[in-house]
Amino acid sequence: MSHKSVLLDVAVDSLNIVPDAWYVDGTYGRGGHSRAILARLNSAGRLLVIDQDPQAIADAKKLSEQEARCVVKQGGFQNVGQWVSELGIKPMGVLLDLGVSSPQLDDAERGFSFLQEGPLDMRMDTTCGLTAAQWLSQVGEVELAKVLKEFGEERYSRRIAAAIIKARKSKAIKTTAQLANIVAQACPSREKGKHPATRTFQAVRIYINQELLVLKEVLAVIARVLAVGGRLVVISFHSLEDRMVKQFVRDFGREVLPPHAPIVGGGKAAVFRALSKPVRPTVEEIDSNPRARSAVLRVAEKVREP
Numbered sequence: 001m002s003h004k005s006v007l008l009d010v011a012v013d014s015l016n017i018v019p020d021a022w023y024v025d026g027t028y029g030r031g032g033h034s035r036a037i038l039a040r041l042n043s044a045g046r047l048l049v050i051d052q053d054p055q056a057i058a059d060a061k062k063l064s065e066q067e068a069r070c071v072v073k074q075g076g077f078q079n080v081g082q083w084v085s086e087l088g089i090k091p092m093g094v095l096l097d098l099g100v101s102s103p104q105l106d107d108a109e110r111g112f113s114f115l116q117e118g119p120l121d122m123r124m125d126t127t128c129g130l131t132a133a134q135w136l137s138q139v140g141e142v143e144l145a146k147v148l149k150e151f152g153e154e155r156y157s158r159r160i161a162a163a164i165i166k167a168r169k170s171k172a173i174k175t176t177a178q179l180a181n182i183v184a185q186a187c188p189s190r191e192k193g194k195h196p197a198t199r200t201f202q203a204v205r206i207y208i209n210q211e212l213l214v215l216k217e218v219l220a221v222i223a224r225v226l227a228v229g230g231r232l233v234v235i236s237f238h239s240l241e242d243r244m245v246k247q248f249v250r251d252f253g254r255e256v257l258p259p260h261a262p263i264v265g266g267g268k269a270a271v272f273r274a275l276s277k278p279v280r281p282t283v284e285e286i287d288s289n290p291r292a293r294s295a296v297l298r299v300a301e302k303v304r305e306p
C-alpha cells in the first residue's frame with residue numbers, strides 16, 4: 001500500500017534546504033517527503049524521521065538500511081525534544097504532514113474507514129491507548145456529543161451521541177460498519193457527496209489520537225529545538241489544526257506591553273515569522289489525489305530563541 005504525498009514539492013521547497021544540515025520529518029508515513037528531503041541533502045546532511053505507527057516505522061527502517069543519512073525514531077512527534085537532545089543537534093527544518101496516511105485509511109483492519117468493514121480501532125500507535133471501540137463503550141453521552149461537535153463540526157452531534165449510547169446498550173459497537181450504520185440512521189439529512197459518518201469518524205479519530213493536544217505540544221517543543229533561521233513547515237487537514245498553527249506562528253513568544261508601560265519600544269517579537277500566505281493544492285493535484293482536498297500548508301522561519 002502506498003501513500004501519495006500531498007504538496008510534495010512546495011513542502012520541500014519551503015524547507016529551503018541547507019544541504020549539510022539536519023532536518024526532521026515528524027510524520028514519515030511512507031516517506032514521500034523524507035525521500036525528497038534526502039535528495040536535496042549532501043553527504044553531510046542528515047534526516048531524523050519519526051512516526052508513531054509501527055507499520056510506517058517498519059518502512060522507515062527499510063529506507064534507513066540503504067540510507068545512512070537517515071535516523072529513525074518510533075513514537076509521538078511531541079517527543080522530538082528528547083531525540084534531538086540525544087543526537088545533540090539543532091535542526092534547520094521540521095516538517096509535519098498531519099493526519100493519517102493512505103495505508104492507514106485503506107487497511108480495513110486499522111478501523112479508520114467507514115467504507116470498509118473492520119474492527120473499530122483508529123489508533124495510529126497500535127502499541128498503546130484505547131481503541132475507538134473501547135472508548136465508545138464507556139464514554140458519556142455529553143462528552144461524546146462534545147467531541148463530535150468540536151472535532152467533527154457535526155451538526156447532529158447530540159442525536160448521533162444519543163443513538164450511539166442507545167445502540168451500545170443492546171449490542172457492543174465493535175466494527176466500523178456498525179458505527180457507520182448507527183450514524184447514518186441517526187442523521188435526518190445528508191450533506192451532498194459526503195457519507196453521513198464522515199464527520200463522526202474524523203472526530204473519533206482525532207479524539208483517540210489526541211491530535212490537537214499533541215500538535216499544541218509539539219509546536220512549543222519545535223520553537224525550542226529548531227535553529228534560528230530554520231523553517232517550520234506544517235500541512236494541516238482540519239481547520240482546527242490550521243488555526244492552531246497560524247496562531248502559534250503569530251503569537252508564540254510575543255509579548256505586547258500595555259500602552260502605558262514605562263519601557264519605551266518594549267515588548268518582544270514572536271519567535272516565528274510567517275513566510276507566505278497559506279498554500280493549498282492545485283485543482284490538478286486534487287484531481288489526481290482527492291485526499292489533498294482539505295490540505296493547507298503554512299511555512300514559518302524561527303527568528304529568535306524563545
Ligand SMILES: C[S@@+](CC[C@H](N)C(=O)[O-])C[C@H]1O[C@@H](n2cnc3c(N)ncnc32)[C@H](O)[C@@H]1O
Nearest residue numbers: 005027029030031032033051052053076077097
Ligand atoms: C499524512 S501521513 C504522512 C505522509 C508522509 N508525509 C509521506 O509522504 O508519506 C501522516 C503520518 O504521520 C503519523 N503521525 C500522525 N500524528 C503523529 C504523531 N503525533 N506522532 C508521530 N507520528 C504521527 C501517522 O502515523 C502517519 O503515518
